[in-house]
Amino acid sequence: MNPLKPYYQTIASMKEKGLYTPVRVLESPQGPWVTIDGKKLLNFCSNNYLGFAQDKRIATAAIKAIKKYGVGAGAVRPISGNLALHMEAEKALAKLKGAEAAFLLPGGFIANIVAIATIVGKEDIVISDELNHASIIDAIKLAQVKTKFIYKHNDMAELEARLTEAVAVAKTPKSDGTKPVILVVTDGVFSMDGDIAHLPEIVRLAKKYGAVTMVDDAHGEGVLGDGKGIAHHFKLAGKLDIEVGTMSKAFGVLGGVIAGKRELIEYYRQKGRPYLFSTGLTVADAAAVIEGVKILTKSKSLVRKLWDNAAYLRKEFQKLGFDTGVTQTPITPVMLGDENLAKEFSAKLLARGVFATPIKFPMVAMGKARIRVMPSAGHSKKDLDYGLRAFAQVGKELGVI
Ligand SMILES: *Cc1c(COP(=O)(O)O)cnc(C)c1O
Numbered sequence: 001m002n003p004l005k006p007y008y009q010t011i012a013s014m015k016e017k018g019l020y021t022p023v024r025v026l027e028s029p030q031g032p033w034v035t036i037d038g039k040k041l042l043n044f045c046s047n048n049y050l051g052f053a054q055d056k057r058i059a060t061a062a063i064k065a066i067k068k069y070g071v072g073a074g075a076v077r078p079i080s081g082n083l084a085l086h087m088e089a090e091k092a093l094a095k096l097k098g099a100e101a102a103f104l105l106p107g108g109f110i111a112n113i114v115a116i117a118t119i120v121g122k123e124d125i126v127i128s129d130e131l132n133h134a135s136i137i138d139a140i141k142l143a144q145v146k147t148k149f150i151y152k153h154n155d156m157a158e159l160e161a162r163l164t165e166a167v168a169v170a171k172t173p174k175s176d177g178t179k180p181v182i183l184v185v186t187d188g189v190f191s192m193d194g195d196i197a198h199l200p201e202i203v204r205l206a207k208k209y210g211a212v213t214m215v216d217d218a219h220g221e222g223v224l225g226d227g228k229g230i231a232h233h234f235k236l237a238g239k240l241d242i243e244v245g246t247m248s249k250a251f252g253v254l255g256g257v258i259a260g261k262r263e264l265i266e267y268y269r270q271k272g273r274p275y276l277f278s279t280g281l282t283v284a285d286a287a288a289v290i291e292g293v294k295i296l297t298k299s300k301s302l303v304r305k306l307w308d309n310a311a312y313l314r315k316e317f318q319k320l321g322f323d324t325g326v327t328q329t330p331i332t333p334v335m336l337g338d339e340n341l342a343k344e345f346s347a348k349l350l351a352r353g354v355f356a357t358p359i360k361f362p363m364v365a366m367g368k369a370r371i372r373v374m375p376s377a378g379h380s381k382k383d384l385d386y387g388l389r390a391f392a393q394v395g396k397e398l399g400v401i
Contacts, residue, residue, distance in 0.1 A: 018340035051378035052252030065287030073280035098237030099259035108246030111256025114272035188230035189219035194327030214242035222250020342369035
C-alpha cells in the first residue's frame with residue numbers, strides 16, 4: 001500500500017466536514033473588483049488595504065527598477081545578491097517605523113522565523129498570546145523552546161503571572177552560563193478578529209520583568225498610526241525590541257521585515273538562517289516597497305478612506321443584525337460559527353457577485369467559523385452597499401439574521 005494514502009483519504013473527510021478549501025483563480029488584477037470564472041465579483045477578502053497591489057505608481061516604479069536591474073537578486077544576499085534597492089527599501093522602512101534599522105526578508109512568515117528562532121533556543125523562554133499568527137507558533141516550534149507559556153488572548157493579568165514564572169525559571173543559567181532570554185511575543189492586530197494587542201501594557205510588563213518584546217505588525221502597517229504601524233499608533237516608536245512586519249498586506253507585494261535596534265538587526269544579518277540560505281527579494285518587490293513608503297509618507301488620504309469604509313461597513317453590518325465580533329480595525333469578521341454554514345454563506349455570496357471566502361479551522365478554532373470581510377481604500381460607498389445587500393439577502397435566507 002502507498003504509505004501516503006492516509007493523507008489522500010483525509011481529503012475526503014475534510015470535504016465532508018466543510019474543511020476543504022477550494023482555491024479560486026483570479027483572472028484580473030487584485031482590486032476592489034476581481035474576475036473569477038469570467039465573472040466580475042466584488043472583492044471582500046483581500047489584504048490589499050490601500051490598493052497598493054495594483055497601484056499604478058507602484059507598478060511604474062517596479063517596471064522602472066526592472067528595466068534598470070532586471071528581475072532577480074540572483075543569490076542569497078550575503079553571497080552576491082545584496083542589491084542597492086534592498087538597502088534603500090530597508091532604510092525607508094526603518095524611517096517609516098521610527099526604528100534604528102530594518103531588515104528585509106522574503107516574507108512575513110520567514111521574518112517571524114528569523115526574529116524568533118535566531119535569538120531563542122531550547123533553554124530560553126517564550127510567552128505568547130494564544131491567538132498569535134501561525135508563523136509565530138511555527139517559529140517557536142522551530143526554536144525548540146522547552147519553556148513556553150501561552151497566555152489567554154490579550155489577558156494582561158495572565159501575562160504578568162507567566163512573566164513571574166518565567167523570571168523564576170530564568171534564575172537557572174543556560175548551559176553556556178548566560179541568562180535565558182524571556183521573549184514576549186504578540187500579534188499587533190489579530191488577523192482573524194481585528195482586535196489590537198494591549199501593547200503599552202505589554203511593554204510596561206516586559207520591562208518590569210526584564211523580558212524582550214516582539215510585535216508582529218502584519219495588519220497594522222499601512223493601517224494603524226496613519227499607516228506607520230502599531231508603534232506609532234501607541235506612541236511606542238523605538239520602544240519595542242523587535243517589530244516584525246510584512247510587505248504582503250497593505251504594501252501589496254511580497255516580503256517581510258524586522259525592525260529594531262541597529263545591533264539586533266546586525267545580529268540577525270549574521271545569524272538568521274532563512275536569510276543566509278534563501279535568496280533576497282526580487283527587484284520588483286524591493287522597488288514597490290520603496291514607492292509604497294513614499295506614498296504612505298506623502299499622504300494620509302488612502303489610510304483615511306480605508307478607515308471611513310471600515311467604519312461604515314461595521315455600522316451597517318451591525319444594523320443588519322450581524323455579529324462582527326471584537327474588531328477595532330478594518331478587519332470585519334462576520335461571525336457564523338459552524339464551518340458548513342460559513343461555507344454555504346460564502347457560496348451564496350459568490351452567486352450574488354460577492355467574493356468573500358469562509359475562514360474556518362485551522363485558521364480559527366473549530367466552531368468559530370466566519371466570513372472575514374476586508375474593506376479597502378479602493379472600495380466606493382456603492383461597492384460597500386452592493387456587498388451589504390448580498391450579505392443581508394444571504395443572512396436572511398440562511399436564518400443568520
Ligand atoms: C499574513 C501574516 C504573516 C505572514 O506574512 P507573509 O508576508 O504573507 O508571509 C505573518 N504574521 C501575521 C500576523 C500575518 O497576518
